[in-house]
Structures are given as structure tokens and as C-alpha cells.
Amino acid sequence: MNTQEKVLDVKGLKVSFFTDDGEVPAVDDIDFYVRKGEVLGIVGESGCGKSVTSLSVMGLIPSPPGKIVGGSIKLNDEELTKASEKRMRQIRGNDIAMIFQEPMTSLNPLFTIGNQLMDSMLIHKKGNKREAKKRAIDMLKLVGLPRAEELMNDYPHQLSGGMRQRVMIAMAMVCDPKLLIADEPTTALDVTIQAQILKLMKRLNVELNTAIMLITHDLGVVAETCERIVVMYAGKVVETGASIDIFKDPQHPYTRGLIQSVPDMRYKKQRLYSIPGNVPKPGSIKTGCRFADRCEFAFDRCRQEDPPLYHTAEGRSTRCFLFDEKEGAAHDSRATVES
Numbered sequence: 001m002n003t004q005e006k007v008l009d010v011k012g013l014k015v016s017f018f019t020d021d022g023e024v025p026a027v028d029d030i031d032f033y034v035r036k037g038e039v040l041g042i043v044g045e046s047g048c049g050k051s052v053t054s055l056s057v058m059g060l061i062p063s064p065p066g067k068i069v070g071g072s073i074k075l076n077d078e079e080l081t082k083a084s085e086k087r088m089r090q091i092r093g094n095d096i097a098m099i100f101q102e103p104m105t106s107l108n109p110l111f112t113i114g115n116q117l118m119d120s121m122l123i124h125k126k127g128n129k130r131e132a133k134k135r136a137i138d139m140l141k142l143v144g145l146p147r148a149e150e151l152m153n154d155y156p157h158q159l160s161g162g163m164r165q166r167v168m169i170a171m172a173m174v175c176d177p178k179l180l181i182a183d184e185p186t187t188a189l190d191v192t193i194q195a196q197i198l199k200l201m202k203r204l205n206v207e208l209n210t211a212i213m214l215i216t217h218d219l220g221v222v223a224e225t226c227e228r229i230v231v232m233y234a235g236k237v238v239e240t241g242a243s244i245d246i247f248k249d250p251q252h253p254y255t256r257g258l259i260q261s262v263p264d265m266r267y268k269k270q271r272l273y274s275i276p277g278n279v280p281k282p283g284s285i286k287t288g289c290r291f292a293d294r295c296e297f298a299f300d301r302c303r304q305e306d307p308p309l310y311h312t313a314e315g316r317s318t319r320c321f322l323f324d325e326k327e328g329a330a331h332d333s334r335a336t337v338e339s
């Protein structure tokens with residue numbers, strides 16, 4: 001695996017929704033990348049901009065009212081924000097594939113599993129029906145589904161939730177995409193099936209060297225699966241780093257709060273921790289840090305200025321004034337602003 005080769009490179013991405021009340025920024029100037037063969041986790045509460053980010057990469061932002069208003073999305077050096085709809089249709093499924101939260105809404109109830117898998121192949125790859133059928137059966141076997149040949153004739157409603165999600169993964173992987181985006185892929189499944197799906201995705205990542213962008217609010221999922229983490233809050237990236245570093249030493253107060261909120265079976269507590277307050281509505285905070293009202297460490301500057309992203313260590317960055325060279329020297333004298 002070439003650890004330096006970036007499959008996806010997002011810089012300065014801004015996405016807004018234009019409503020009767022004016023422009024509402026949903027994603028505000030975010031940077032991140034995914035390397036070849038890597039699993040990147042994008043984490044945050046509902047409403048922080050994770051799904052809008054994934055839809056932007058796929059070119060699926062509903063327009064109107066949504067629009068990419070700034071920034072760059074590059075897939076293997078090809079600029080996707082300037083690609084035509086025809087080109088994006090070629091890229092979707094072929095180079096980038098997506099697994100959605102609820103497979104029942106993504107699979108067509110009127111067509112068999114086999115038809116849907118084969119259609120993906122025939123649309124994006126040259127070949128005949130016999131080759132497409134063989135490839136579809138092979139993919140169903142690869143994702144661990146029993147009696148794959150019989151499943152080809154089944155309809156989505158005849159399968160359990162876990163089986164449907166495996167079919168969705170098979171459909172996403174059938175054209176050997178360079179990047180797989182998984183948007184909360186285990187939310188609708190019970191805990192034992194969740195573990196199986198995550199194990200399957202990690203296995204496919206290792207065997208096929210597919211880059212995966214995993215979007216979730218569940219830090220347990222991230223700890224099991226991801227090598228690097230991007231933490232988002234209110235449309236901005238607030239912390240990035242290797243998973244092991246972030247879990248060992250979370251630097252942004254929001255990340256600390258998320259980790260504290262995860263139940264720990266080793267300790268008995270009367271009450272589970274939760275971050276006070278709620279994620280602000282997009283565009284509602286005009287000045288200052290967007291997390292200031294919920295942050296126990298906030299001081300005057302936090303409510304007056306929007307903090308930049310500080311480079312705090314090798315491969316790590318944090319959007320917090322506690323790491324400012326002047327203001328936060330007592331907290332971390334090594335901090336420097338990321339260029």
C-alpha cells in the first residue's frame with residue numbers, strides 16, 4: 001500500500017442551502033483526504049455536516065436548494081466539482097460507491113437481487129450477461145452470503161436487514177471502486193450484525209485495497225475500524241489525527257465529550273455523561289467558536305473569534321484556542337497554526 005497516494009483530496013469545501021430565509025452554510029471550509037487502502041472515519045453528532053460532505057463527493061447534493069459554493073474535491077487528481085452530470089454518472093458506482101444507512105430504501109423492491117447487481121456491472125463495465133451474473137454471484141459469496149445462486153432470484157423484502165446490507169456492500173464493490181463511502185452503514189442493524197458488517201468491510205478493505213470513508217456518530221465503530229479520524233462539528237472540522245492518538249489524547253473539548261459519552265462496561269456509573277446543549281442550527285452562529293456555548297473551557301476570545309485549525313503534533317490538528325501559541329502557551333507550547 002502506498003501510504004502517500006491520495007485517492008480523495010478535499011480542500012476548502014463549502015456547501016450551502018439556499019432557502020427563503022437566505023443562505024444556510026451546511027459545510028464550511030473543510031479539508032480532509034483519504035489515502036489508497038485506508039479507512040478514514042468522519043465522526044460527529046447528527047446535524048454536523050457529515051452526510052452533506054459525503055453527498056458532495058458523490059455529486060448528489062439536491063439542487064436546488066443545495067449547492068457547492070467553494071472548494072475542491074479531487075478523485076485521483078480529477079476535479080469533481082467541475083465534472084458534468086454525465087461524467088459524474090460514470091464515476092458513481094465505477095470509481096466511487098456508496099452504502100447508505102437503510103438498505104431497504106436503496107434497493108429497488110420490484111427487481112431481484114441478481115438483476116440489480118448485474119445492472120450495476122452492465123452499466124459501468126463492458127461485458128455480457130453471463131459474465132455479469134458470474135461476477136454478481138462471486139460478490140455475494142465474497143460478502144459472506146450463503147446460497148448465493150439462489151439469492152440472485154430473491155427480492156429485497158425476502159432478506160433480513162443484515163443480508164440486505166451485505167447485498168448493498170456487494171453492489172457497491174461489484175465494479176471495484178477506488179473509494180467506498182459508507183454513511184452510517186450499521187445504524188439500522190442489531191449489535192451482533194453490526195459487528196459482522198464492520199468486520200466484513202475491514203476484510204474487503206484489506207483484500208481489495210479499497211479506500212473507505214466511514215461516516216458515523218458511533219465512536220465504538222471508529223475505534224474498531226478506522227486508522228484516522230476527522231471530527232466534525234457544526235459544519236467544520238474540529239480535530240484530525242490517527243485513531244490511536246485521538247482516543248489516547250483527545251485535544252478538542254468536543255472530541256473529549258464524545259469519548260466521555262461512550263459507555264464503559266468496566267466502570268459502574270449512576271448516570272452516563274452527555275455533552276450539555278445541542279448542535280447549533282447551521283448558520284445560526286455568526287461570530288466565535290461554534291462549540292463555545294457547550295464548552296467548559298470557553299473564555300472570552302472563544303465567543304469573539306472563530307479559531308483556526310492548529311497543527312498540534314505530527315499528523316494532528318485541532319480547532320481550539322487552547323492550542324494558540326500566545327493564548328494557550330500554558331496548555332501546549334508546541335502548538336503552531338497549520339499552514
